Amino acid sequence: MSALGEPWSTGASRDGEGSLHVAGVDVRALAAEHGTPAYVLDEADLRERARAYRQAFEAAFAAIGAGVDVYYAGKAFLSVAVARWVHAEGLRVDTSTGGELAVALRAGVPGEHVGLHGNNKSDAEIARALAAGVGRIIVDSLPEVERVATAARAAGGAPAPVMVRVTTGVHAGGHEFISTAHEDQKFGLSLAAGEGEADSPAMTALLAAVASPDVELLGIHSHIGSQILDASGFEVAAAKVLALRAELAERTGVLVPEVDLGGGYGIAYLPGEVALDPERVARDVAASVAAAAHELGTPLPRFSIEPGRAIVGPAGLTLYTVGTVKPVRLDDGRVRTYVAVDGGMSDNIRPALYGADYHAELAGRRSTAEPVLARVVGKHCESGDIVVHEVMLPGDVRAGDLLAVAATGAYGRSMASNYNMVPRPPVVAVADGGTRVLVRRETEDDLLALDQG
Incomplete structure (x- = not known):
């Protein structure tokens, strides 16, 4: 295991396969049990x-x-x-x-x-x-x-x-x-x-x-x-x-x-x-x-x-699954790869609201592919639905990959919304190799229960 250092929590490390672990929990196992997107909190x-x-x-x-x-x-x-x-x-x-x-x-x-x-x-x-x-x-x-x-x-x-x-x-x-x-x-x-x-x-x-x-x-x-x-x-x-x-x-x-x-x-x-x-x-x-x-x-x-x-803030990260990956040619001739994840501005509004910067990394595997200029975006019906404005990601990033965004423990869940009727993610605590749900994932039934018809 190799520790990651800032901006990740002190319990964050990578194993020999390149998979991210937090407090002894492999994020691949966490995603399989709790789904994505998910807020992960290092107790x-x-x-x-x-x-x-x-x-x-x-x-x-x-x-x-x-x-x-x-x-x-x-x-x-x-x-x-x-x-x-x-x-x-x-x-x-x-x-x-x-x-x-x-x-x-x-x-x-x-x-x-x-x-x-x-x-x-x-x-x-x-x-x-x-x-x-x-x-x-x-x-x-x-x-x-x-x-x-x-x-x-x-x-x-x-x-x-x-x-x-x-x-x-x-x-x-x-x-x-x-x-x-x-x-x-x-x-x-x-x-x-x-x-x-x-x-x-x-x-x-x-x-x-x-x-x-x-x-x-x-x-x-x-x-x-x-x-x-x-x-x-x-x-x-x-x-x-x-x-x-x-x-x-x-x-x-x-x-x-x-x-x-x-x-x-x-x-x-x-x-x-x-x-x-x-x-x-x-x-x-x-x-x-x-x-x-x-x-x-x-x-x-x-x-x-x-x-x-x-x-x-530093104790939390958000775990996503990658969906669409789309290269876009910029006016200056460069190519920016748009990496869309299964969350977005509904689980982290700060990049859209403040232009806040975050850091993302491939979380479920090691890659030796040449890095490419990427922008991590969400699934919402907004061009400003940006999770990470600019980050270098492996050029072979693809649908199904796990992506982790660091330092989202503050203001992610507390400012989350149901924009586009997207249920809010769970908050999953990790400690000593185990997980515990602190705040459960919302469901469509939760959303419909508020609608009096």
Whole structure:
């Protein structure tokens, strides 16, 4: 067996026949048992990444005298089993809808270890979060402060634990749509006051939370984007959030006990790319917040971070079966081989939505054929139905071959659709040479059961 390295999971290797194995499971046997397309999730790899982030941040923040919690991003991929795995590794769970909250609770994650995000939470979602005793509700607008307060009064219990999400103006991320701290977007409250305004929207919401007897202001939340490969943005954003915390304390006497620094740490999607190292980013962020707090003269709060796709993304791959193979001559005289698989944009929308790059390899056999320029496409009725924009594949790739696409653990299944009435693939966990279905394959009967005729 020879290990593959990034962007594949640590459990990925090839045998002497060239067949891909994950956690001791031959993908040929997996395809025969579970069919294709299928999401394949390496349990040990996912657990190890969760553990590595928790340990790295705990050690780095302990060194500066601060505590830290690590939250798993439910939006990247959430199932009952995965929620149990990450909680067992010491992570908390971040949810952004009532559905994600329901999965975390079904998994047995204690309410106090769950956070609820969302820029447009329904009254029902807020009420459910309070009933579940969630550890924090991240407030995303000024009216939401009062909506959460009203829900807490109606529930007749303790004040609702809230954090106020702010936008720091620090831009980071792999695409405009996943950069979440610039001003012109839907999340959070700006640190910048408008013309004629005494306070920024962020400070206005914080003051409202301090004044309300029905909410408990836990702290300030910041998130600057996703697929971030440079830690410097976190350092700048953290300094701004700590300065806001100090200003609030100066004005109200309330020094909030928590600050969430967000996350969205990047992963390798292509061979040769290098993901953020948990230990390095933890040391860099801890050093920057310690310096900022010292300069402000305020004690350090408890911190939380959200690594995002870095936990589950590299742990997953998608396994396809090749169908049509079609050479197409390009305007510059080159030939691109279009390799169509039995899935597509319904199981991975990111290449069509963001132009995201992925890497694919022949998974079921060894080939000595000369590589050709290829584009992996899906079966959907869209010219933009692209799985891998450009990759070199063996020139003898043919119908019936297995093809694996790396690093699809995040946002593949969670953003999947039934476009063209295609049932969504299963999620199959692999561990210690065995397989287990976490989320079963949808069937046409599932689709028809929703249609009331």
